Amino acid sequence: MTQTPIPYLFLRGGSSRRPYFNRADLPADRDRLAQVLMAVVGSGHVLNIDGIGGGNAVTTKVAMLSRSSDPAADIDYFFAQCAVTERLVDYGPTCGNMLVGVGPAAIEMGLVPVQGDVTRVRIRAVNTGALIEAVVQTPGGRVRYDGAAAIDGVPGTAPPWG
Secondary structure, eight states: OOOOOOOOEEEEETTEEEEEEEGGGSOSSHHHHHHHHHHHHTTTSTTOTTSSOOSSGGGSEEEEEEEOSSTTOSEEEEEEEEOSSSSOEEOSOOOHHHHHTHHHHHHHTTSSOOOSSEEEEEEEETTTOOEEEEEEEOGGGSOOOOOSOOOTTOTTOOOTTO
């Protein structure tokens, strides 16, 4: 079997941490694309042992990004849910957790230029047609991943003063 390297970013978006691909680096044909995505996450094995999946449906998600042809959007976000134990890919749903990482990933991939200390990324969710605007902190021209947000009672998110 021949292996082909495909670049991706592995980012956390909400409670999901999964690969973000540039759609241009993947097959255009949906059947071939499904084969590639299943290989990436390791679909077909309960532990996803031959891929980067984690043996659970929340760890077999994939985001694919491209510049949008829609004048209302900068980025197209195409989502795929790969099955864990079966060799299946569902292009029907979307994932809000993965959506959280789309703005930063698009900037990191060079699909959207930094616009100053704050970069707005207009996103079209391909699976649903929804339009979303992400506001990404980009001080000094780089994505800022840390912040001061806190959720009461959630470890690791306590405010610095408490």
